[in-house]
Every structure is written in C-alpha cells, then in structure tokens.
Amino acid sequence: MKYLTDARDNNSWWGIYQCLNGDLVSMAYLDFVDRFIEANPRTFNHPSFSGERKTILYMDGDSFTWHLHDSDIIGLDSFCYFQRNHGLKYHLDTSKRNVLVIEVSERYLQSYFTGLQMFNEVLDTSARKRDVAGIYLTSINSSYTASLLPSVSADDFFNKYINQNLQCNLFNYNFIMPMFETKAALNYYIFNRASGDVVISNDRNFLFFRETVSKTDMGSSYYPVSTADAAHIVDVLNGIYEHYKVAGFAEVYFSVIPNSATIMQPEGYNQLIPMVQNDTRLRMKLIDAYSVFKQSHDVYYLPGDTHWNHKGKQLWLDMLNARLVRDSLVQ
Amino acid sequence: MTFNSLQFLVFFMVVTLWFFSLSNQKGRILLLLIASCYFYMAFIPEYILILGGTIVIDYFAGMLIEKSEGRSRKAWLIISLIANIGVLAVFKYYNFFIDNINSSFLFFGKATSIPLLKMALPIGLSFHTFQAMSYTIEVYRKNHPAERNFMVYALYVMFYPQLVAGPIERPQHILPQLKEFRPYDWNNVKEGLARMLWGFFKKVVIADRLAMVVDRTFGHTQESSSLALATGAIFYSFQIYCDFSGYSDIAIGAAKVMNVGLMENFKEPYSSSSLHEFWSRWHISLSSWFRDYVYIPLGGNRKGPWRKRVNILIVFLLSGLWHGANWTFIAWGLLHGLLVILLTRPAFSKAANSNKTGALIKVVINFILVTLLWVFFRSENIAAAWHYIKRIGSLQTGSNYVGVNKIELMFSVLLIAIMLYREKYLRSHAIASNTRFYFYFGAMVVICYFFGVFTENQFIYFQF
Numbered sequence: 090m091k092y093l094t095d096a097r098d099n100n101s102w103w104g105i106y107q108c109l110n111g112d113l114v115s116m117a118y119l120d121f122v123d124r125f126i127e128a129n130p131r132t133f134n135h136p137s138f139s140g141e142r143k144t145i146l147y148m149d150g151d152s153f154t155w156h157l158h159d160s161d162i163i164g165l166d167s168f169c170y171f172q173r174n175h176g177l178k179y180h181l182d183t184s185k186r187n188v189l190v191i192e193v194s195e196r197y198l199q200s201y202f203t204g205l206q207m208f209n210e211v212l213d214t215s216a217r218k219r220d221v222a223g224i225y226l227t228s229i230n231s232s233y234t235a236s237l238l239p240s241v242s243a244d245d246f247f248n249k250y251i252n253q254n255l256q257c258n259l260f261n262y263n264f265i266m267p268m269f270e271t272k273a274a275l276n277y278y279i280f281n282r283a284s285g286d287v288v289i290s291n292d293r294n295f296l297f298f299r300e301t302v303s304k305t306d307m308g309s310s311y312y313p314v315s316t317a318d319a320a321h322i323v324d325v326l327n328g329i330y331e332h333y334k335v336a337g338f339a340e341v342y343f344s345v346i347p348n349s350a351t352i353m354q355p356e357g358y359n360q361l362i363p364m365v366q367n368d369t370r371l372r373m374k375l376i377d378a379y380s381v382f383k384q385s386h387d388v389y390y391l392p393g394d395t396h397w398n399h400k401g402k403q404l405w406l407d408m409l410n411a412r413l414v415r416d417s418l419v420q
Numbered sequence: 421m422t423f424n425s426l427q428f429l430v431f432f433m434v435v436t437l438w439f440f441s442l443s444n445q446k447g448r449i450l451l452l453l454i455a456s457c458y459f460y461m462a463f464i465p466e467y468i469l470i471l472g473g474t475i476v477i478d479y480f481a482g483m484l485i486e487k488s489e490g491r492s493r494k495a496w497l498i499i500s501l502i503a504n505i506g507v508l509a510v511f512k513y514y515n516f517f518i519d520n521i522n523s524s525f526l527f528f529g530k531a532t533s534i535p536l537l538k539m540a541l542p543i544g545l546s547f548h549t550f551q552a553m554s555y556t557i558e559v560y561r562k563n564h565p566a567e568r569n570f571m572v573y574a575l576y577v578m579f580y581p582q583l584v585a586g587p588i589e590r591p592q593h594i595l596p597q598l599k600e601f602r603p604y605d606w607n608n609v610k611e612g613l614a615r616m617l618w619g620f621f622k623k624v625v626i627a628d629r630l631a632m633v634v635d636r637t638f639g640h641t642q643e644s645s646s647l648a649l650a651t652g653a654i655f656y657s658f659q660i661y662c663d664f665s666g667y668s669d670i671a672i673g674a675a676k677v678m679n680v681g682l683m684e685n686f687k688e689p690y691s692s693s694s695l696h697e698f699w700s701r702w703h704i705s706l707s708s709w710f711r712d713y714v715y716i717p718l719g720g721n722r723k724g725p726w727r728k729r730v731n732i733l734i735v736f737l738l739s740g741l742w743h744g745a746n747w748t749f750i751a752w753g754l755l756h757g758l759l760v761i762l763l764t765r766p767a768f769s770k771a772a773n774s775n776k777t778g779a780l781i782k783v784v785i786n787f788i789l790v791t792l793l794w795v796f797f798r799s800e801n802i803a804a805a806w807h808y809i810k811r812i813g814s815l816q817t818g819s820n821y822v823g824v825n826k827i828e829l830m831f832s833v834l835l836i837a838i839m840l841y842r843e844k845y846l847r848s849h850a851i852a853s854n855t856r857f858y859f860y861f862g863a864m865v866v867i868c869y870f871f872g873v874f875t876e877n878q879f880i881y882f883q884f
Contacts, residue, residue, distance in 0.1 A: 251462075255426045272870050280828045285874055299875065304639055 102264040111393030113296035117287035118266070118273035125296055125393030131156055133403050136163040136410050144413070145169065145185045147338075150192035153346045153396055163410040181337045189333050189341045190376070190409065194395075195348045195362060196301050196308030202322045202329075290354055298395050301348040310351040310358050319364035323371050330372045340416060344376035344405070346397065349390040352382045374416070376408050421462035423670045424623050424874070431459065432674060435580075439678055445601040449571050452598075452678075456580035460543070463584075467542040470507060471578065477503045478552045479573045482559045482566035493560065500556040504549045511542055516745030544584030546742050550709055552577050555591045557713055564591045572598055579680070581671040585664070587685040587705035594680070602679035607850070610857045612676030615849040617864040618842075619669030624872035626835045627662035629824075630655040632873070633832065636823025638798055641808050645818035649811055651829075652822060656798050657791045658836050661689065664703070673849070688843055690790070693782035695760045698790060706742070710735045733757040743797070748805060752796040759789065 099105050108115035110126045119125055146162055148154055148170045159168040166185055181187050193201055260269075276284050283289050286299040300306040304313070326343060333341045345362050362379040365371065381404065382389050389401030397405070421427050435455045442448050461468050481500035485493055515536045525532040555576065558564040567573040576595055582588075637644050637652025644652070668685040675682045685705050692698040699707050715735045721728040733754065740753020792809060799805035822829060851857040 252426045255430060259426070259430075268869075275870060280831075281825045282828075 099263075102262070104263045106261050106263060106266050106269075111296070111391055112395055113283075113287050113298060114393035116285055116298075117283040117296065118269040119277060119283060119287075119296070119393065121270060121274065122277065122393075124294060127391050127393070127398065129391055129394075130399050133161045133399075133406055135160045138164040140164060142166040143185050145182060145187050146413075147171070147187065147189045148192065149189065151194055151197065153194055153402070154192050157406075161406055163413055183337060186339045187337060188413070189338045190344065191329070191341065191373070192344045192346065192376075194346050195310065195351060196298070198322065198345055198361060198365070199307045199312075199314070199318065202325045203318075290350070292354075294392055295349060295353050295390065296393050297348075297350045297354070301395070302350050302354075308348075310348045310354075310361075312359055314359045314361050314364065316364060319361060319368065320370075322365050323368045326365075327370065327372050341373050342376055342409075342412065343371075343373035344378060344409075346405070347379050347382060349395065349397075351379070353388075353390060355383075374412070376405065376412060378405050378408070381408065421459055423667060424620065424628075427462065431455070436677055440604045445599065448601070449569075449575055449598065452580070453571055453575050453578065456575065456578040456583060459580040460578065460583060463543045464540060470511070470542055470545075471548060474504055474507055474549065474552055475574050475577050478556055478577070479567070479570055481556050482573070483568070485556060485559050486566040497556055497560040501553060504553050508545060508549050510537075511539070511545055513741075513745045547586045547588055548577050548583060550588050550706070550742075551582075551586075554588065554709060554713070558591050564595070567591070567595060569599075579675070581674040581680075582682055585667045585671070586703075587668060587671065587683050588709050589683060589705065593683060597680050605679055607852075608679050609677050610854075611850045612673040612678075614851055614857065614860060614864075615673030615676060616670045617673075617861065617868065618849060619666040619671075619673060620868050620872075621864060622662040622666030622669065622839060624868055624874060626832075626839055627659045627666060628873035628875065629828070629832055629835065629871075630659035630662070632824050633822045633829070634659050634798070636821070638808070640819070641804065641811060643819050644811075644822075645820050646812050646814065646816045648818070648820050648822050649808060653791050653795055653808070653812065655832070657690070657787070657794050658839075660794065660797070661686070662839065690787050690840075691783055691844070692786055693779060694763060694786055695756060695789065696764050698786065699756075699760070706739070710739055714738060729761045732761055736760065747802050748796050748799055751802050751805070752793055755793055755796065759793075 665686040687701040689702040736757025
C-alpha cells in the first residue's frame with residue numbers, strides 16, 4: 090500500500106516530523122532538552138560459536154526485541170520474529186531444535202496474559218518456517234501505519250487510535266513543529282512538566298509514558314495488583330507453555346522487560362513482575378531482566394524513550410545466549 | 421468520541437457544513453441521525469443496539485399510549501418505563517446489587533458467589549434513558565402528542581450534542597425544533613461557536629489542569645498535608661463544575677450552530693447561599709426531571725411537612741443512585757437530602773442576612789458544604805471519603821505537593837477567578853461585531869491550544 094506520507098520529502102516544510110530522539114521525546118516535542126537525548130547504537134556483540142547450527146529461535150516479542158538479527162543470538166540456524174500476532178499458522182522443522190522466546194513489556198503483561206488466547210497453530214512439521222516471517226511483514230503493514238489516506242475502511246472510523254491518526258495526518262508537518270515545541274517549552278520551563286501522555290521522572294532525568302506511571306492504568310508500575318491477579322497470569326502462562334511444548338518446541342522461555350519506571354523510580358512499585366516470576370507454579374523458564382536490572386547500578390533505559398538503551402538490550406541478549414548454552418539448546 | 425478530541429472537531433466541521441448544504445429538513449434529520457449514531461458508536465459500537473432497542477420500544481409505546489385510555493394507557497407507560505429502567509438496572513446496577521449480595525453472604529460466613537456481568541457501562545446511559553422516559557411520560561400526561569416520524573423520535577433521543585451527557589431535554593422543547601427547517605443564521609453560528617469555545621476553555625484549560633491536583637491529592641491522601649487535601653477538595657469542586665458545565669456549553673453551542681436551542685443546565689451554582697438554591701442552579705435538567713417526574717407525583721409539599729421531607733430524601737437518594745452504582749453516590753445523595761431538609765428549617769432560614777457581608781458568608785459556607793460533599797462523590801469508597809475529610813479537619817502536616825508546581829497552582833487559581841468573573845458579569849455569548857467575533861475566536865483557539873491540558877481525559881459525567 091502506498092501512503093500519501095510516503096511521497097513527502099521529509100526535509101521540506103511539509104515533511105514529516107521524525108522521531109529521531111526517542112519516542113517519548115517525540116511525543117512530548119522535547120527535542121530541545123539535551124538531557125533526554127542519548128545516542129543508541131543498534132549493533133550488538135556477535136557471540137562466537139563453532140558448533141553445528143541446529144537451533145531455530147522463534148521470538149514472540151514486542152518493540153523491545155525489534156531489529157534483532159540471527160547473528161545477535163548464539164548458534165542459530167535461523168531466527169523468526171513475530172510480533173504479538175496470534176492465530177498464525179506455521180510449520181516447525183523437526184529436524185532442528187525449535188525454541189520459543191516470549192518477550193513482553195511489563196506494561197502489556199496484564200492485558201496480554203489475562204484475557205487473550207496466545208495460541209498460534211502449528212500445522213505440520215515440514216520445513217516451511219519462513220511462512221511466519223512473511224505473515225509478520227504483512228501484519229505490521231496493516232496494523233501499525235496511520236492509514237486514513239488514501240485507503241479508508243470502516244475500521245478507520247472506529248479505530249481507538251483515530252485521534253493519533255488524525256493528528257499524524259493533519260498536523261505532522263515540519264512547519265507546524267515550532268508551534269508544538271513552543272507549547273512543550275511553555276510546559277517544560279514554566280510548569281515543569283511535559284505535554285500530553287509523557288511524564289517527567291521525579292529526579293527529572295527521565296521521561297515516562299503516562300500509562301506506565303498512572304495509578305489507574307493496567308500497564309502502570311503503580312497499578313494495584315493482587316496475588317490473585319498474578320496467579321491468574323501464571324495460570325495463563327502455564328497454559329501457553331503447555332500448548333507450545335505439545336506443538337513441538339524444545340523449550341519455551343518467558344521474559345518480562347520492566348517499565349523504565351519500575352527500575353528508575355521504584356517507590357510504590359506494585360511488584361507485579363516478582364509476583365509472577367517467583368510463583369513456584371510457573372513452568373516457563375525465565376530470562377529474568379527485572380532482577381538483574383534492579384540489582385545493577387548501571388542505567389539500562391534511554392532517558393527519552395519507553396525502551397531500553399544499548400546496554401540494556403546487550404545485557405538481555407547476553408542473558409538469553411547464556412541461557413541457551415546452559416540449557417544445551419545450542420551445542 | 422469525546423468533545424475534547426480531534427476526532428470531534430473534524431466530525432463537527434463535516435456534519436455542520438453538510439447540514440447547511442441540505443435544503444430540506446428530511447435530509448437534515450437523516451444526516452443528524454446518522455451522525456449521532458456514529459458519534460455514539462465511536463465509544464463502543466455494539467451498544468448502539470441497546471440504545472436502538474429502547475428507542476423502538478419507546479417510539480411504539482408513545483403511539484400506543486396516545487391511542488389508549490384508562491388502564492391500558494397506564495399499562496403502556498409502565499411497559500415503556502420498565503424497558504428503560506430495566507436497561508439501567510441490568511447495565512448499571514446489576515453488578516452493584518450482586519456484589520453487595522455476595523459481600524453479605526460472605527459476612528455471614530457463606531461463600532456464595534453469584535457471577536457478575538463482565539461488560540462496560542454504555543456511555544451516557546442514564547442521560548438518554550431519562551430523556552426517553554420523559555417522552556413517554558409527557559405523552560401519557562397529554563402534554564405532547566406522540567411523534568409519528570420514527571427518525572424524528574430517534575433523533576430526539578440521539579441528537580449528538582446532548583446524547584451522552586445532557587442536558588436532559590423534554591419533548592415539547594426539542595421535537596418542534598428538530599422538525600422545523602431553519603435556514604443558516606450567521607448570528608446563531610457565531611454565538612454557538614463562541615459558547616463552544618468557552619466550554620472547551622473550561623474543560624481543557626481549567627478542568628483538566630485542576631484534575632492534576634485532584635488526582636494527586638485523592639491518590640495520596642495518607643501522605644498529603646491537610647492544606648494539600650483541602651486544596652484538592654476545593655479544586656475538585658471547580659473541576660467537576662468546569663468539566664460538566666463545559667460539556668453543557670459545548671453541547672448547547674454545537675446545537676445552537678444548527679439552530680437548535682437546548683435548555684440551560686447551570687446558573688452559577690457556587691454563588692448559591694443554600695443547598696436548596698444550589699440544586700436550582702446545578703444540573704438543572706436533572707433536578708427539574710426529578711422534580712417533575714418523582715417529587716411532585718409523590719405528593720411534593722402538598723401532603724404535610726413530614727411527607728415533604730420523605731419525598732426530598734427519596735429524590736436525593738435516587739439522584740445519588742442515578743449518578744452511579746456505588747455507596748459513595750448514595751451517601752452523597754442522602755447527605756445532600758438530609759442537609760436540604762435540615763438547613764431549610766425556619767431556624768436556619770431566619771439566619772438569613774440581607775447585608776452583603778452576611779450573604780457572602782452564607783455563599784462561602786454553602787460552598788464549603790458542597791465541597792465536603794463532593795469528597796464522597798470523588799472518592800472510591802465511603803471510608804476513603806471519610807478519611808479524606810478527617811485528615812482535612814485534623815490539620816495534619818505532610819506533603820504539600822499537589823501534583824503541579826507553584827506557578828501552575830497560582831495559574832489555576834487565576835483561571836478559576838477568570839471563569840467566575842466571566843460567568844457572573846459577561847454571561848452572554850452573542851457577539852454582534854464580526855471583527856470582535858474573529859478576534860475572540862482566534863484568541864480562544866490559541867489560549868485553548870497553548871494552555872490546554874490534552875490527555876484525552878473523558879468528561880466526568882460520561883460515566884453516568
């Protein structure tokens with residue numbers, strides 16, 4: 090599909106305002122505040138491996154694990170990434186070791202694992218695993234692009250993101266940016282806060298996405314959760330584990346990436362991740378980013394973004410690689 | 421779709437321009453009906469079926485009531501009322517009722533658990549249900565003939581400016597206006613737009629700014645100082661006023677642009693010197709609904725002082741329940757009822773003072789009373805409300821942080837003062853001069869954009 094925005098020259102006055110300095114910086118139009126901007130390289134250590142590459146790693150992840158390559162993970166024959174997109178039908182190559190990693194940001198932990206059926210269907214065992222990658226590419230095009238123009242469908246009119254789509258299509262031009270930045274500067278310098286859905290951390294060094302710090306949002310680090318809520322998530326995860334083990338995966342790993350507020354501003358944290366991860370009934374093996382991030386004195390998050398920085402992602406990759414070796418899934 | 425969204429601005433422009441491009445009322449009614457359906461479906465599309473169902477029932481009930489006499493006339497009215505109240509009972513009160521039954525069983529040691537319904541409350545349900553009931557009651561009372569044209573009747577219930585948060589209209593006021601073709605009138609457009617902008621100002625510049633303080637203090641009661649909590653409570657009084665009256669202003673303005681006059685819903689409620697007066701100035705369309713359809717049929721003040729007091733209590737209890745299925749709303753309604761009864765007794769009335777200082781003191785005392793009662797309305801449960809009020813009264817030390825910096829706090833106070841001044845001394849929204857209108861329009865757009873707080877906060881009264 091060709092979008093009107095594709096035809097823009099991004100450097101011209103009617104070009105698109107581009108998110109270059111972090112998603113939260115972009116949302117709050119705070120590009121003029123240096124402290125929220127940090128370079129974030131996207132290349133990672135390539136683990137050395139001399140054995141036979143017999144492992145296929147499937148990653149059911151979200152934006153934290155975008156842009157990963159085969160070479161970032163140890164000993165892979167191939168790497169298939171599908172964003173949280175269920176109802177997929179795919180084929181396992183049983184001549185290889187198939188490993189599934191389910192990665193989820195903390196802010197989606199409750200919403201994804203309390204109601205949704207996270208089941209993809211394994212059709213047969215012929216070697217057609219690449220189907221998944223194909224489906225992933227199709228799905229990202231249809232779901233994640235502001236698409237009011239030129240193709241308009243009924244879904245666009247009842248889309249919960251219609252206001253964002255309208256803003257993107259009506260106002261996302263370079264020549265309007267000074268107006269947005271003036272408002273952002275007014276709020277930042279006079280009222281000491283950010284605009285819209287972005288909140289400045291108590292130490293004023295980080296930006297947080299409002300829904301990760303609001304007490305009324307399920308994705309928040311401070312949203313009240315009970316042990317029953319956590320137990321329910323564990324039940325769902327165990328069901329998912331059973332499903333994929335029966336389908337033929339050698340192992341299923343689970344990893345929650347903490348909200349930046351969970352680590353950087355832990356007072357009042359609802360303890361959701363430890364409640365889930367420490368439940369002895371949980372059958373999935375963990376890539377436990379929470380404990381490692383929490384104990385470390387390093388900073389693993391970008392100051393102006395909802396995501397981790399290069400150091401955080403590298404640490405997580407190291408944990409994943411170590412786990413695969415330890416569990417003899419790459420040899 | 422909320423009024424304070426980009427989606428609404430686009431929707432409003434498209435619908436209004438299309439509306440005036442049509443040269444007959446039939447087309448306009450059809451357009452407004454389709455637009456209203458879309459407006460409602462933008463929240464949860466499936467719930468249009470519930471609204472549609474009650475519209476069909478009330479439409480036929482209206483005609484059957486008109487045709488019948490005696491007991492069958494009453495029977496059709498009762499069927500219509502049961503249908504409307506039934507929808508309210510299922511969607512709004514069922515879970516509250518069952519939750520309390522389950523809790524009672526638990527209290528007596530029986531772990532019976534009747535399942536709750538897992539569904540969201542249809543938006544604005546209490547508003548359009550009450551408007552629909554007003555139609556069948558008025559037809560029953562022969563104050564208005566039954567509407568033959570289904571589309572017109574459907575539009576009476578669904579007219580998008582007042583569909584989800586009122587004002588709750590009466591058929592004799594709205595139906596004739598919906599049926600009459602009225603040509604484009606620039607003066608109405610100017611007045612309507614000016615009023616809408618004032619409503620936007622109250623919502624996005626004042627109410628949503630005050631919400632930051634209110635959310636902070638009500639969310640951190642334990643560690644906040646009494647001063648912070650009192651500030652939060654006072655700000656909530658103004659937040660809910662600016663939020664709800666702002667919605668009414670936008671609704672009345674949007675309708676005015678299309679040459680439809682809606683009833684006024686607020687008249688400076690915080691300048692009231694008694695709770696009785698407050699209720700004649702706050703949410704007038706609901707207060708008058710309860711007066712006309714509950715209080716007077718119960719006997720009003722015609723059956724002696726004790727019966728009058730009981731009637732007042734019933735009305736305020738229902739008013740509390742109307743707002744929400746929670747003990748906090750019931751407590752809020754009952755407390756208002758009790759205080760209206762107590763404070764209108766002759767002993768208190770004699771305290772009335774005709775001089776300005778005395779009158780001002782009464783206004784201040786009444787405002788404090790209303791503010792304290794709003795704490796019940798805002799809190800999650802009665803214990804939390806009581807705790808909040810107790811902490812204000814016990815002059816506790818604690819954090820004075822109220823969620824915004826001092827400049828924004830002072831700015832908020834200034835905005836409240838501007839709002840009160842404007843509503844007391846500059847009430848009219850009609851601007852005769854075009855130049856002045858364009859200047860006002862431009863200035864208000866700039867102010868709303870630069871000083872507005874845009875977090876997609878829904879209007880508080882949408883939940884009702």
